[in-house]
Amino acid sequence: MQNLSVNGERLWDSLMEMAQFGATPKGGCRRLALSDEDKAGRDCFVAWCEAAGCTISIDQMGNIFARRPGRDNSLAPVVTGSHLDTQPHGGKFDGVYGVLAGLEVVRSLNDHGIETEAPIEVAVWTNEEGARFAPAMVASGVFGGAFEIDYALACADSDGKTMGEELERIGYAGDMPCGGRPFTANFEAHIEQGPILEAENKTVGVVTDVQGIRWFDVTVTGKDSHAGPTPMAVRRDALVGAARMVEAVNAIGLGNQPNACSTVGVLEVSPASRNTIPGEVYFSVDLRHPDGSFLDGMDTELRAACAAIADDAGLGVTVEEIWYSPPVAFDSNCVSAVRDAAGRLGYDYRDIISGAGHDAVYISRVAPTAMIFVPCADGLSHNEEESAESTDLAAGCAVLLHAMLDRAGVAGDPLTSSG
């Protein structure tokens, strides 16, 4: 069992075949959720799973579950999966890798004639990207209890077509309820979408946490006045105050290393006239940290810094939080299963924190969950040039296989059998 491996070439070939659905001239993919291309990709996945002996079920959000039975089918399944939809100028690996790595786990178990104790399922979560229908991760969100199903099915694209209508149109409006059934464990393999593993020459990232995010709208109020006759000493220049606040935001990120991020991405100056001192400035703030207490502290620092700068400069300021996504700490047993598998298989690995959201974030609300990252070239994603090495993809898949066996147990194997 220790030496059990996956077929990296077959995994690569499946990735390249799936990439034909919605292939773009620059070598990427445009497979928007519930489009004809998405239907073709789903149909292909379903056919592959059926050929591998799986039974297919589809829930009301169009999430697909391909089930390989275990010895004891009264046990809750060990699940893995990700998404097949892409960004408009997406790549071949984001999401797709996690789905097809799951299929490769099933195919490898078949190759070796291994029966697991608990059943195994490979999941395809609908509309992870949020590119066609906002918000992102909406179907795993319904499964995880973050969204109501009626809200999700009513989400419309820019032409006014709803997810519910489009699921019907492409034949993926299932009748199984979305959510409400237990998983023994859930794993998601994914490309890192960041530069850390590549820079440190690591093959596998053991994802322990997902960053929490706080978004703020900040408005600084001064006084519009003429750029010539108004002496420097009496000005109430909202932009000068805002500039100091932008510096302060940056300092908050720098002051909470190693894991904090702080960003001002939008700045609007009013009245935006060359010879008028700006009377009002709006800017956005994005604060991230994997530890909620740090994120709370950064929130406090932000409010204190803005208030102190405004006070000093004779300006008004309002800081309003508009969105909070709490940090996620993945299940320690599932994380250990990933870390142990990476170590046993002899890969260079490190613990890592996800800076991006994934379906696993919502599933982690209702099932013990962890993620496996593999490197991607230059950390580039949401780009047609996204690329990854076949050997790294195979390594992540082998880790996935062993982590799933750890949780599912192998029939007749006293070391892993949970029965």
Ligand SMILES: [Zn+2]
């Ligand atoms: Zn993804």
